[in-house]
Amino acid sequence: MCGFAGFTGYLENGKDVLTDMMNKIIHRGPDSAGQYIDNKAYMGFRRLSIIDLDNGSQPMFNENKKIVITFNGEIYNYQDLRKELIEKGHTFANSSDTEVLIHAYEEYGEDMLNKLRGMFAFVIWDSEKETLFGARDFFGIKPFYYTIVDGNIIYGSEIKSILAHPAYKKEVNDVALENYLTFQYSVLPETFFKGVYKLMPGHCFTFHNGQINIKRYWEPTFEADENKSLDDFVQEIDDAMHDSVEHHKISDVEVGSFLSSGVDSSYVAATFNGDKTFTVGFDYEKYNEIDYAKALSEKIQIDNYSKLVSSEEYWAAIPKIQYHMDEPLADPAAIALYFVSQTAAKHVKVSMSGEGADEFFGGYNIYKEPLDTAGYRKLPKGLRKGLANVAQAIPFKFKGKNFLIRGSKDIEERFIGNAFMFNEKERAKILKNPTGKYDHKELTKPFYDKVKDKDDITKMQYIDINFWLIGDILLKADKMSMAHSLEVRVPFLDREVFDVARTIPTKYKVNKSNTKYAMRMAAHKYLPDMVAEKKKLGFPVPIRIWLKDDKYYNMIKKAFTSEAAEKYFNTKELVKYLDDHKEGKADNSRKIWTVYMFLVWYNDFFGDSEYAA
The missing domain is CATH 3.60.20.10 (Aminohydrolase, N-terminal nucleophile (Ntn) domain)
Known part of the structure; x- marks a missing residue:
């Protein structure tokens, strides 16, 4: 690297x-x-x-x-x-x-x-x-x-x-x-x-x-093989992963492995069987994976090195992190990845990581949505649209509101990848000079056109591979590791592994109770149930909690009323998002974070930040 x-x-x-x-x-x-x-x-x-x-x-x-x-x-x-x-x-x-x-x-x-x-x-x-x-x-x-x-x-x-x-x-x-x-x-x-x-x-x-x-010169395609059994695919996944990890181990320096409490990094670490794993956590039980990682490391007999990141450390690192990122990225997990890379770099030059498993094997919870809405979508489209309009007109949240709205839309209309921050109307409201000509559906349409004959879950995987994986997952993996002169290797993102994943029927990837089912079955050979079946967290970050703290609320508000914010945004609208979140009227944490990361980046590259380039 x-x-x-x-x-x-x-x-x-x-x-x-x-x-x-x-x-x-x-x-x-x-x-x-x-x-x-x-x-x-x-x-x-x-x-x-x-x-x-x-x-x-x-x-x-x-x-x-x-x-x-x-x-x-x-x-x-x-x-x-x-x-x-x-x-x-x-x-x-x-x-x-x-x-x-x-x-x-x-x-x-x-x-x-x-x-x-x-x-x-x-x-x-x-x-x-x-x-x-x-x-x-x-x-x-x-x-x-x-x-x-x-x-x-x-x-x-x-x-x-x-x-x-x-x-x-x-x-x-x-x-x-x-x-x-x-x-x-x-x-x-x-x-x-x-x-x-x-x-x-x-x-x-x-x-x-x-x-x-x-x-x-190459593009991913999916072609399910319906002639193989679940057991066949479980064995093929395990064989491909072992082969990939063996190839990814090739190095003249020591190689370690990132480890969260989830199945992806745990499967890599267990298959790799190296000497060192690395984990980060935060001062909130829900967002602290250190105990899980230590327990698993003991089970597979690997040393675990961990870091508990304080809110002060996290927020202080943001300007430097956005500088290393080159572009704004509104994924709070990027900062967690920065700190786990920092921890790993003290011990090794190379670390393996679990990126790619969710996109290849159907790991995101949102991939269950087509199954959850299947019955509702049998209703006439006009009726579903009418129910969605009624739901949208009701000003407060209620159980099932999002279901009615999203269930009224085709997958091509509602899914642009694993993140969806501001819709066109919201975007037009916060931007000072919106053009109104950048419709997200126009960007995804050429990709949906290539998988017209596939089921909705496969379509979602294809969109994520071409958008989310490139724009978010791999951007932060490269930039956050290289900020510490650490090479990150990703055994799931191997052509031989994809050649197996692309042939797995959807029924073996996602069901109503679980995601990446076949891959979890393969991981079961090496991992305890609590890890192999654990729901996805990644490196979770308590952003929504921090944004209600006066210290960080005031920090964001200062940015939202800055000269840079005035240049691009209607600042009153930004502050309203912030206030509504603090008062518990809405969870606006990801939208707030999206705008804030842009403003930090702008200050890094066009303002007076110490990192100004």
Whole structure:
């Protein structure tokens, strides 16, 4: 795990600019640095040494120095690919996975990508063709950002590097803000910096003569195999997970594992059978998973290192965390992930984690909604719409209100991913200058169109893989771990694991009493019932409680009435959300948090924060 930055086009002070770009991401690779400069391409790299500690430095070249690469990630099948390439006549100078990528590019070109198993983002400069080739892994585990200015590309593992290039003039992207207020993260290729984009998962590009050509080389599909039994799938899941964990263990440094009280991280930790696990908790019993994690660690005979995070520590860290995030992310669990990464980094350079299990195996509680509403949805649509209108007109909450409203809508209308903060009307009310043209359904429609023939639960999984997993889950996993120079590996997000998950019928994933049923059955072999059957918490955070405390209420109110807030929002509406929450009239905690994270981020990158970039 490392970080890279670079650009094309000659700059008189290009070496200094490249150095500045690299220094912005020193946290991603504190062990060493390297540069390649030929006045047409500038490539910089920061290294966190994990495999081939002595010889894995980058940028790395082929034999004749005509092809050069910078690469962030790990290729878990690199040893098999290395043997294959040696048989085809390639000569290797070291034992790193990076060199395997160079020779794979020479041998297969773009077709190399579908041979890879791992997490990756990389760029290859072919000096003879004067062409830059880049790619991002299948699920978006590793980040890749870019912008094109005056016919040249500027790119990096983090947006901070791009901001250090003098040709890019930073500006807030209003499109991203509107979508963020609904999704709680920036959506699809857009970022919060105008003109800066994400290279999407499963995509690659070539850049030549000032033109970029982006194409999708892989995309996830679901095709249920109805001929296999539940026991068959349980065994396949377990076999795939053991194989994935074995590949993810490959390292020349010690590997640990994150551990919450839930089944995902517990299954990984039990399968991994390493020496160290890491956990965080908070000063509220409901939000403290430390005791669970310690008990499980004792059962599977692994040392557990934990940290109890105080509210003061949590809130004090927010500006630094939003700086590391590059963009606003309104997921309170990101801060918990920051602290568990901090704890792990004191002991190891690499830690495994449980991301991806919910999306692949059907783990979110909201996936039960199609089952819960199935009977109600047999009523005529007009009747359901009428009942929903009546329910919405009643000003107070009552049991079943949300059921009536959501049950009246088709899945394509009501589900945009695991988070839904402000709807269009609410968004228009709080924004000072709403455009009204960014309908969330327009963003999700192309993805729903690809799974028209699937059941609603599979559709929800597909949307989450293409939106929530990329925009929230993997963003925070990468940025919060790399803030502490820690590599996080995610064995669930493996192509071989997905090849099993994509074939599991919905009846073996979600039922009215439980989620990711088949995966829990696989985990049962190693975990006690209290863990294997425990409902999902992740790293839970007591935000709704803290926001009623005068100290944090006043902190948020100050932000909601600030100059930055006045620029973008109707501040009276913001304060009303805050007051209603404090007075117990509504649980507005997530909406409050969504706006607050934007304002903290804005101060970090456009204001007077100590982290101002």
